[in-house]
Amino acid sequence: MKEITNKVQAIAAKLFEEGKIDVFLAWEKGELNFKTKSYVARNALDVKNIVFDEYSIYNVSNSLLKFRDSHERIGIAVKGCDSRGIVRLLEDLQIKRDRLYIVGIPCPGMKDPLAAARNHGGFSKKQEEDGLAKKCLDCIQPNPVIYDELVGPEQSPRQQGDRFARVKEIEQMSADERYKFWEDTFSTCxxxxxxxxxxxxxxCRTCIFDEMKPQWVGRENSSTDNMMYHLVKHSHMAGRCIECGECERVCPVNIPLMLLNRKLIKDVGTLFGGPEAGMQYVEGSKPPLSVYRENDPDSFL
Amino acid sequence: MKVLSKAKLEAALNKLSDRNEVFVPMQKGQQSGYFTWKSFENGQDELMLDALNVYQSPKNAVLPQTEKMYSIKSQGVEVNIDQTYEDAHPTIIFGARGCDVKGIIAMDDVFLTRGYEDSFYKARRSGNTIIANACYEPGANCFCNAMEVNSLEPVGADVILRDAGDGYVWEVKSDKGEAVTALIADLLEEKEAKLPEVKPFIQKVDYSGVAEKLKSMFDHPLWDKLSQPCINCGMCTYVCPSCYCFDIQVKMWGEEGYRFRAWDSCMFEEYSREAGGGNPRGASKERFRQRFLHKLEFFKERYGTPLCTGCGRCIIVCPTDINIVRIIDAVKEAEINA
Amino acid sequence: MPDQDHKCTCSEQPLVPTIVEVIDIIDRTPDVKSFFVRNVDGNGVPFQVAPGQCGMVSHLPIGEAMISCTWQEEQEYLEFAIKRVGLLTDELHQIEVGQKIGVRGPYGNGFPVDACKGRDMVFIAGGIGLAPLRSFIKYCFKNRADYGKITILYGSRSKADLCFKEELFELWPQETNTEVFVTIDNAQADWDGHVGFVPSYMEEVNPSSQGAIAVVCGPPIMIKFVLQSLEKMGYNDDQVITTLEMRMKCGIGKCGRCNIGSEFICLDGPVYYLKQLRDLPPEW
Structure with missing residues (x-):
């Protein structure tokens, strides 16, 4: 990975020197080994701080949202899942392709800095395993799907067995059992x-949950409002979730959020077919549930 | 000295739970926080008194994340408030670390002083007893010593426990402490116990002069850099033992409902958005700065003590590695160009 | 600055509103209405206000908002002039006389009416910003001998948007040693008065800063430019008073929303001398 770090640094330095970019988004090292975090390099001197290591798990494409209203030209280093995030932003017209110079890094799988931080923090009596993060074990797309330059050898998907096995288990439950399962699950939120x-x-620029006029979802920490939050949020993810697993990774109360996302991925796949969200970028293309046609067979729109 | 043998700990918690709702640190399934002893399930849940701390602070016991305030009945032009829900039922927070005790003492300042007494908080606090658990071995992210907390002698505790191996030394500190002690007097033994060795702090934090220095750093460029990774989620504020900001909202089912308050977070854009749409803290950086200035400067100016208690929770849970210790360092090191 | 000895005049349950009856509603402009309320038993009001203080107005099934409460000499009712800007105020504008609503208060410090005695007073307001100043203005006229010359300068977007027209055009101009200047942002057919923004009109009128106190309230952009103009006109920071507005929920300095630095606007404000504001972070 040192080699990849060096290459990315060199590419970023060159882009700055040639005046092709104003910022380069990647990762940097925190004070401790496991503390790798998102980073914005603003000039050639900053480039030395860029790092790609076993903890570069943060989905850097999220950092692009802070630049969607600026005109800066952006270099960005992405893993497979991060690159799918870029496709989503391009499809949603949040950022223009010609503002980006994408350095793709086939990802060998990452460890979770948050798990390491928890082990280090000493609040828990049990140590969490130090292996690849759960989201990386479930990875189906380690190689970037969109890039201007690729660094490092291609990687194979790590996901094993039936990706929807757990989803199918839940589907087998009776309606009451299923309701109870989700109610319990969301009660800890x-x-x-x-x-x-x-x-x-x-x-979204103004999230439905921040909308106050009307207020769609109450702020109570109750099963109704919690469930409303999660079901609405995840419904919005139908056809949009890029399966980067960040939501589940960062959840402080360990809600299995990817289970809901996978259910929707499965359903959208069955209903609409086609490539999964963010798997390929075709200019002007839209994910299934972002398209409105006047001759739509369903009248609810 | 009075000692509660660890063999009798469960008996003591049972007994205290007869007349009190007792909040104990535990690992409950995937959750780590203070839960009632009555909800403890043997074999599944794990008591965390001997761990450094748990992720969710005990503030829920005195400031629940959602708290009903009063009933509303609305029919045509008529409207009534038939009931208010001040709740003074007896509660005990059992085994809180000094940092978490300080969090509650700071909230006492907020809710019970400066003109108005908040009747809902006052009721809960009046029924609440704090049994602290003195801390002899700071963890990797602990810095309470720098934030005016004495982890060995937590101010505001009604009883202080000291882990002496086989048992807890039981030190009564107040009348409330006497009252709960009386409930388990038959379980306490009078004997000598050897206290653990006091271990040094790993984090070296120097907060001295930071509040004063921050006064002239509102527009300092360091906020741009420090806030860059922040995604403005509210995790840090919700695990924090002293963050107390709340929202007041209403829930109606037809003609009946109630008003409640719920934790809020200065990290959210909606928090300071005005009815007309304006927002003095609309940008991510502005909200980030507000949180740290409130913790490190504003609260100190108003109440004489910082609003950070050095528990280290936010450092562990932050998904983007925002670290308040490094922010204190950065402020210390920052150059101020007038 | 934080007042630790603030005497509590509120109930034992400061967050629980008192139910009152709306006894009258007056349309002030197309989007401003005055609501008059009094106790449900028909006698008196739940609390007395000083000029510049506020009350939390609660349409119980919907929500609450902090609204400036008009000072009256005989406090037989409370008046809240409310502009329709959000969810709650939209709903309030739908209610009719006889509706029961909740109020709690009084909140905030109010204007320093005693400290201003003997001074010439210059009131500068824009839009609904006249509502809080109107309390102070009424107080001055009620105690006319205590104050020097009174200059009132008010502007709004259009003629229709001018609040309190009767007072502006009929009552106040008749008071002794008083001048009232009114302007609207853009010319319109049935308006023969001044056209232009408040700050530039103020510079034209140029009320002397000698021994005067300027009291300013209006939209943030107006305040910003008025303060610059006042400085040009020789007003010191301790001659300028303004009243702030922030998002508020509790009204009693607890919930945390309305802070600017270590100040809570609901409790320590909303009225500040510019000199005090200069010591605060520039979030006002």
Whole structure:
């Protein structure tokens, strides 16, 4: 990975020197080994801080949202999942392709800095495993789907077995069992909205949950409002979730959010077919549930 | 000295739970926080008194994340408030670390002083007893010593526990402490116990002069850099033992309903958005700055103590590695060009 | 600055509103209405206000908002002039006389009416910003001998948007040693008065800063330029008073929303001398 870091640094330095970019988005090292975080390099001198290591798990495409209203030209280093995030932003017209110079990095799988931070923090009596993060074990797309330059050898998907196995288990439950399962699951939610904030597909300028006129979802920490939050949020993810797993990774109360997302991926796949969200970029293309046609067979729109 | 043998801990918690709702640190399934002893399930849940701390602070016991305030009945032009929900039922927070005790003492300042007493908080607090758990071995992210907390002698505790291996030394600190002690007097033994060795802090934090220096740093460029990774989720504020900001909202089913308050977070754009649409803290950086200035400067100016208690929770949970210790360092090191 | 000894005049339950009856509603402009309320038993009001203080107005099934409460000499009712800007105020504009609503208060410090005695007073307001100043203006006229010359300068977007027209055009100009200047942003057919923005009109009128106190309230952009103009006209920071507006929920300095620095606007404000504001972070 040192080699990849060097290459990315060199590419970023060259882009700055040639005046092709104003910022370069990637990762930097924190004070401790596992503390790799998102980073914005603003000039050739900053480039030395860029790092790609076993903890570069953060989905950097999310950082693009802070630049959607600026005119800066942006270099960005992306893993497979991050690149799918870029496709989403391009499809949603949040950022223009010609503002981006994308350095793709086939991803060998990452460890989770948050799990490491928890182990280091000493609040838990049990140590979490130090292996690849769950989201990386479930990865179906380690190689960037969109890039201007690719760094490092291609990687194979790590996902094993039936990706929807757990979804099918839940589908087998009776309606009452299923309701109870989700009610219990969401009862622990503290409504910190980290799952929304870390999500690159959540790119609405004013989120429905922040809308006060009318207020669609109450702020109570109750099963009604919690469920309303999650079901509405995830419904919005139908056909949009790029399966980067960041929502589930950052959740402070370990809600299995990807289970809901996978259910929707499965259903959207069955109903509409076609490539999954963010898997390929065709200019002007839209995900299934973002298209309105006057001759739509359903009248609810 | 009075000692509660660890063999009798569960008996003591049972007994205290007869007349009190007792909040104990535990690992409950995937959650780590203060939960009632009555909800403890043997074999599934794990008591965390001997861990450094738990992720959710005990503030829920005195400031629930959602708290009903009063009933509303609305029929045509008539409207009535038939009931208010001040709740003074007896509660005990059992085993809070000094940092978390300080969080509640800071909230006492907010809710019970400066002109108005908040009747809902006052009721809960009046029924609430704090049994603290003195801290002899700071963790990797602990810096309470720098934030005016004495982890060995938590100010505001009604009883202080000291882990002496086989048992807890039981030190009564107040009348409320006496009252709960009386409930389990038969379980306490009078004997000598050897207290643990006090270990040094790993984090070295120097908060001295930071509040004063921040006064002239509102427009300092360091906020741009420090806030860059922040995604403005509310995790730090919700795990924080001293963040107390709340929203007041209403829930109606037809003609009946109630008003409630719920934790809010200065990290959210909606928090300071005005009815007309304007927002003095519309940008991510502005909200980030507000949180840290409130913790490190504003609260100190108003109440004489910082609103950060050095528990280190936000440092562990932050998905983008925002670290308040590094922010204090950065402020210390910052150059101020007038 | 934070007042630790603030005497509490509120009930034991400061967050629980008192139910009152709306006894009259007056349309002030197309989007401003005055609501008059009094106790449901028909006698008196739940609390007395000083000029510049506010009340939390609660349409119980919908929500609450902090609204400036008009000072009256005989406090037989409370008046709230409310502009329709959001969810709650939209709903309030739908209610009719006889509706029961909730109020709690009084909140905030109010204007320094005693400290201003003996001074010439210059009131500068834009839009609904006249509502809080109107309390102070009424107070001055009620105690006319205590104050020097009174200059009132008011502007709004259009003629229709001018609040309190009767007072502006009939009552106040008749008061002794008083001048009232009114302007609207854009010319319109049935308007023969001044056209232009408040700050530039103020510079034209140029009320002397000698011994005067200027009291300013209006939209943030107006305040910004008025303050610049006042400075040009020789007003010191301790001669300028303004009243702030922030998002508020509790009204009693607890919920955290309306802070600017270590100040809570609902409790320590909303009225500040410019000199005090200069010490605060520039979020006002």
């Amino acid at each position: 503290i409504r910190c909205y980290a799952c929304r904030q870390v999500c690159v597909a959540c790119d």
